[in-house]
Amino acid sequence: MKNIKRKILITAVLSLSLMACTPAQNKSNKVSKDQIVQVVNFDNQRKIDELVQTGIYYYWNGGDLKKVEQEFFKGITLKGKYDVVENSFKEASNLDPYRLDLRFSIASTQVIQGKIAEALETYKGILNIEPNNFDANILFAAYSRINGDTLSYDNTLKFLSTIEPEKTAKYVASFERTENFLKTDIKTDAYKVKTPNHTIVTLGYALANDGTMRPTLIKRLDQTLAMAKLNPNSTIIVSGGVPKQGVTEGHLMKEWLVENGIDASRVFIDDKAKDTVGNAVYSTEIMKKLNTKNVTLISSASHIRRGLSVYKEVSVRENLDINFDNLVYLDYDSVEEAMKVSSKEYMVVYRDTLRGSGLWNYPGIQR
CATH class of the missing domain: 1.25.40.10 (Tetratricopeptide repeat domain)
Structure with missing residues (x-):
């Protein structure tokens, strides 16, 4: 035999x-x-x-x-x-x-x-x-x-x-x-949106070991809250799925926004994503259901270029015509400093954008 x-x-x-x-x-x-x-x-x-x-x-x-x-x-x-x-x-x-x-x-x-x-x-x-x-x-x-x-x-x-x-x-x-x-002009102040079918998408950040939100995530939520108040008709997606102490980033993010006056019906949770590509994949599924046409992506300045590129790539792969803008928590000393792209960031943006196109890190095994 x-x-x-x-x-x-x-x-x-x-x-x-x-x-x-x-x-x-x-x-x-x-x-x-x-x-x-x-x-x-x-x-x-x-x-x-x-x-x-x-x-x-x-x-x-x-x-x-x-x-x-x-x-x-x-x-x-x-x-x-x-x-x-x-x-x-x-x-x-x-x-x-x-x-x-x-x-x-x-x-x-x-x-x-x-x-x-x-x-x-x-x-x-x-x-x-x-x-x-x-x-x-x-x-x-x-x-x-x-x-x-x-x-x-x-x-x-x-x-x-x-x-x-x-x-x-x-x-x-x-x-x-x-x-x-990679040449995106980053925005640090919330603004009114004139385009229809607008969604605010906020990216999560790893929770502390005790299951609480770290300052970086709260700063991103501060920007989300400002944006949500200026645009009361906009839907909101909070994306982050790595659990700590039985809770996910997405769950805590929605809870924080509701406690700060945002109607719970406006906020949709992605609590599956483990990284930026996952953020884009899972929140794009939600955007399909919301018929989103315009997005303000909220993250830290150091992460926003990667986020924008990956989200756009996933939306193109899904045959969706979505326009992306940004609002950031400025985690640099100045906007000028934030606009500089290091060689490492250049590589990581390309790497994750390629993944967003469907070229997974570990083909047949996981994304």
């Missing part, structure tokens, strides 16, 4: 890998027959599943680095939770080198750590196996641009425009929108 399964798997791997070797592929990049004939031991699947689950657990929660070193990564010194995540997917990929989702997950974790050059090499490895893979190409293009390699960016987009012109054009438009949002 084992021999039969082995033969079936060899045939499947050969077929899929040979399909990936297109005529347009450079000879230097072709995968050899010896590389193609790699049989994944069925017993390894359990190990792969364990490694993937370990990686995702540490992504969200962290944990005991010494324990995971002993159990999974003997001989590797781990410096932080993302080392665990990256090495989990590397070990899993070593067991099944042709599972591209594992390689994408390695690259995503490298990006999270700011290791852009390493992520680009990981994407090259994917393209060595599957040269026409759109997701790997567009991610390679985006992070090449972030890394200052405009030649690779231009050449990759030129190649993609020959095989997926419409899809490529959508991403070019997305990159242009992102660049515009």
